[in-house]
Each structure stands twice: as C-alpha cells, then as structure tokens.
Amino acid sequence: MLVERTATRVTIRVAGIETSFPADQVEGVIFLPPVEVRYEQLRRVTPDDDVPGIISLARWLIARDRYDLAQAELGRAIKADPEHPTVRELSRVVEEHLKLPVGRPRFPGGTERERPVPPRVEKFEFPVLTADQINLIRVYEVDLADPPRMSISRDVILRFMDAYAGQKSVPANREGRDAFLLLPKPRILETIFEVQAREFYGEVKIQEHPRAMRLFRANVQQTWLTNACATTQCHGGEQAGRLWLTNKAATSDASTYTNFLILERFRLSDGLPLIDYTQPARSALLQYGLPRDQALFDHPPVEGLGRPKWRPVFTGEKDPRFQAAMEWINAMYRPRPEYPIEYQPPVPGATRAGGGEGGEPAPR
Numbered sequence: 320m321l322v323e324r325t326a327t328r329v330t331i332r333v334a335g336i337e338t339s340f341p342a343d344q345v346e347g348v349i350f351l352p353p354v355e356v357r358y359e360q361l362r363r364v365t366p367d368d369d370v371p372g373i374i375s376l377a378r379w380l381i382a383r384d385r386y387d388l389a390q391a392e393l394g395r396a397i398k399a400d401p402e403h404p405t406v407r408e409l410s411r412v413v414e415e416h417l418k419l420p421v422g423r424p425r426f427p428g429g430t431e432r433e434r435p436v437p438p439r440v441e442k443f444e445f446p447v448l449t450a451d452q453i454n455l456i457r458v459y460e461v462d463l464a465d466p467p468r469m470s471i472s473r474d475v476i477l478r479f480m481d482a483y484a485g486q487k488s489v490p491a492n493r494e495g496r497d498a499f500l501l502l503p504k505p506r507i508l509e510t511i512f513e514v515q516a517r518e519f520y521g522e523v524k525i526q527e528h529p530r531a532m533r534l535f536r537a538n539v540q541q542t543w544l545t546n547a548c549a550t551t552q553c554h555g556g557e558q559a560g561r562l563w564l565t566n567k568a569a570t571s572d573a574s575t576y577t578n579f580l581i582l583e584r585f586r587l588s589d590g591l592p593l594i595d596y597t598q599p600a601r602s603a604l605l606q607y608g609l610p611r612d613q614a615l616f617d618h619p620p621v622e623g624l625g626r627p628k629w630r631p632v633f634t635g636e637k638d639p640r641f642q643a644a645m646e647w648i649n650a651m652y653r654p655r656p657e658y659p660i661e662y663q664p665p666v667p668g669a670t671r672a673g674g675g676e677g678g679e680p681a682p683r
Contacts, residue, residue, distance in 0.1 A: 324348060333571060354383050362392075370400045371546040377409055378569070386416045405546060445565040445665060447573040448580065452660050456576055457525035458508075459656045459683050460532055466505035468526040475522045476500055476507060483514045512683060517659070520683075531650040536575045538643035543608070543632045544578060545569040561585075562593075563665055581664050596655055599648035605641060608632030656683040 322330040322337055329348065330339040351357060358380065365372040373396040380389035390413045396406040448456075461467065480499060484491040488510045490499050499507070504523075511519050528536060545566050562585055564578050585593045587603060595602040607618040610631045633641040 321348065321350075333568075354380075354385055358385070358388055367395055368399050370396050370403055370406065371543055373399070374403075374405055374409065374546045375541060377413075381409070381413065386413050389413050390417065443665075445567060445577075446662070447565060447577040448660070448662060450572075451521060452662065453572055453576045454523075454525055455521050455660060456580070456658055457529055457532065458520045458523050459658060460529040460652050461505075461508065461525065462530050462650075462652070463505055463509050463512075465530050466508075467529050469504050469508065470524045470526065471504050471507055471522070473500065475519060479507075479511060479516060479519050482519075483516055486514050488513060512681065515681070515683070517683075531647065531652065532576070532579070534643075534647035534650050535579055538640070538647045540575045540578060541570060542640055542643070545574075577662075580658070580660065580662060594648060596648060596651060596653065599645045600636060602648060605633075605644055608641070609635065652683065653680060654682050 320332045322332050324330075325342070327342050328339045329342055329345045330337055332338075358376075361376055361379070365376055367373075373392050377389045377392040377396070380386070380392065389409070393406055393410045393413060396403065397410070400406065457467070461469075476499070477496075480489055480496055483489040490496050499510075508523055511523070544564070562581070564581060565574050568574050582593050582604060587593070591603065593602065593604040599605070601615060603616065606614045606616055608631055610633075611617050613635055635641070
C-alpha cells in the first residue's frame with residue numbers, strides 16, 4: 320500500500336511494515352483500481368471448484384479488511400469442500416471480525432468495558448530471510464539466457480576489475496576497462512560468474528524474480544504450499560514436525576524465499592533431500608502430495624489432537640499443479656549452488672520456551 324509519495328521519497332507498506340525508497344530510485348508508481356473492481360476481476364477467473372484459488376482470494380480480501388467479501392468467497396469454498404481445514408479456520412476468523420462493532424476496539428466476545436485488556440504476551444515471529452539474503456539467492460539463480468532486471472553500480476564494476484584484472488574476460492588496460500563499463504549488466508554479471516568472484520555477488524542488485532523463482536512463487540508457494548502444506552495445523556504451526564514453514568504474508572518475498580530455502584536444505588530422516596533435481600518427479604516434496612496408492616513413498620502419518628485429516632495435493636502426476644511444480648524444479652540453476660547464507664529455521668516446540676566443459680554451466 321502506498322503510504323506517502325513526496326519529491327524525495329516513496330513510502331509503501333508491505334505486511335504492516337513501512338519501507339521508504341529514494342524517489343530517484345523508483346521507476347514509477349501505478350495506482351491499481353479499487354478493491355471491488357479487482358475483486359470482480361479475480362473472482363471471474365477463480366472457478367467454484369478451485370478451492371486453493373478461492374482460499375488465496377479470501378486471504379487477499381482479508382488483508383484488505385474486506386471480511387464481507389471474504390465470507391462470500393469462503394462460502395463458495397465450503398460448498399466445494401465442506402471439510403477443508405483451511406476453509407474452516409478462515410471462516411472462523413472472518414466470522415469473529417464481522418461480529419465486531421465498527422469503529423470499536425476489537426475484543427471478540429465483549430466491548431472494551433466488558434472485557435479487560437489482557438497482559439501483553441510476546442508473540443513468536445517466524446524468522447525470515449533479509450532483503451540482502453533474498454537478493455543473493457536471486458543472483459545465484461539468474462538465467463543469463465533470460466536475465467531479470469538488474470543493476471551494478473560503477474563503483475562495484477571498477478572494484479571488480481581492479482581485483483580480477485587480466486583473468487579471462489576481465490580487461491586490464493584502460494581502453495578495455497572503459498568498454499567493459501559500457502557492457503550490458505547481464506554480460507558483466509556473466510564475467511563475474513566466470514571468475515567466480517563470489518565476494519561481488521551480493522553487490523549485484525537483482526530487481527525482479529529470476530524465472531526459476533517466479534515459477535516457485537506462482538506454481539508452488541501461492542498455489543498449494545501455503546494453502547495445503549503450511550496451514551497452522553500442518554507444517555505452518557508448532558505441530559509441524561521437523562519441517563516448519565511460514566504462512567505469514569504468503570505473497571511476500573520474505574515468505575516466498577524463506578520457504579524455498581527451508582525446502583532446499585531440508586533432509587529426510589534417511590538423509591535424502593526433499594527436492595530431487597536429477598529426477599524432479601521423484602522429489603519427496605511432490606510425491607508426498609500424491610494419493611497414497613500412486614506415491615513412491617507415502618506422506619508420514621498425521622497424528623495429534625485437532626489435526627486435520629491428511630489430503631493429497633495432487634490427483635496424480637498428470638495433475639497440472641504437479642507438472643507446474645516439475646517445471647519449477649527443472650528451471651533451477653545447475654549445478655546446484657551452495658548459498659553462503661546463514662539461516663536457522665525455527666524448531667517446533669522450542670518457541671514455547673522462549674566455466675564448465677561440454678557446454679555445461681560452471682559452478683557458482
């Protein structure tokens with residue numbers, strides 16, 4: 320949401336956090352149509368039987384305080400799948416908000432006088448990646464055949480040439496250096512990759528998602544990961560088991576890249592990764608979403624009081640969502656890099672206490 324726009328700064332609010340940018344670094348500000356108009360547009364492309372899509376639309380409405388419209392959408396979802404745990408959970412949240420008097424403090428079950436202010440409890444905040452860590456993943460995942468928008472400052476380019484003068488495509492003479500400064504930014508990044516100047520990776524600013532991360536965001540994060548796997552009573556809460564994902568502000572970069580890194584680094588009890596980059600269809604991440612009679616290995620049993628019954632995410636390997644997830648895995652950079660990122664996912668329960676050969680890409 321746009322908070323303020325002046326001659327010198329532009330301030331926006333994302334997931335309740337206000338962030339300012341110098342006006343000269345903002346290419347433009349586009350004002351979207353009113354919520355009601357965009358809602359009608361989104362509703363027209365969300366069929367009545369697309370429960371994950373309806374859930375995403377309801378969350379979008381809730382984020383904009385349109386609980387009346389969210390209630391209508393959840394009503395559609397209930398007709399399609401009356402037992403869906405996320406639909407029931409969101410319906411309760413919406414109903415509680417709709418009971419509240421307009422303009423009064425939001426105390427479900429009573430007014431401000433009838434209900435005392437409870438003592439402040441320190442709320443657990445799921446740790447997410449920083450903007451610099453997100454940018455670093457973007458750098459590693461850049462497809463130079465289809466590069467995203469990027470910027471590399473003149474100072475960074477000069478320091479890079481000073482450090483690697485004479486190596487491969489890095490010029491050492493003044494004429495070559497002047498020409499190098501004029502190269503397209505993806506070509507400069509390609510040279511940085513060629514000499515594996517990893518200390519400069521983080522100084523390259525990638526201004527949009529590389530293709531692989533666009534696919535993860537659209538085909539996994541927003542399609543089924545946060546709606547089916549990262550719900551509060553599954554992998555999005557303290558009953559998550561060893562794999563705990565964030566379900567807060569699911570469309571944000573922080574949530575998207577944090578969940579990706581958790582999945583990328585997670586290992587099963589036998590040491591196998593969740594994602595099989597050599598045979599994507601055999602990835603445990605995808606196989607766990609298949610019906611048990613079709614999966615190579617079954618999703619672990621779901622146990623515990625109040626936990627919803629496990630449901631498959633996909634109808635089979637020909638399910639468009641399964642195929643879209645495979646497209647994402649196939650789009651990731653090869654050979655897989657080791658991101659120099661220090662990140663420790665939370666542990667459920669603990670929070671209660673407190674250039675290559677043969678045409679192959681080179682390692683990054």
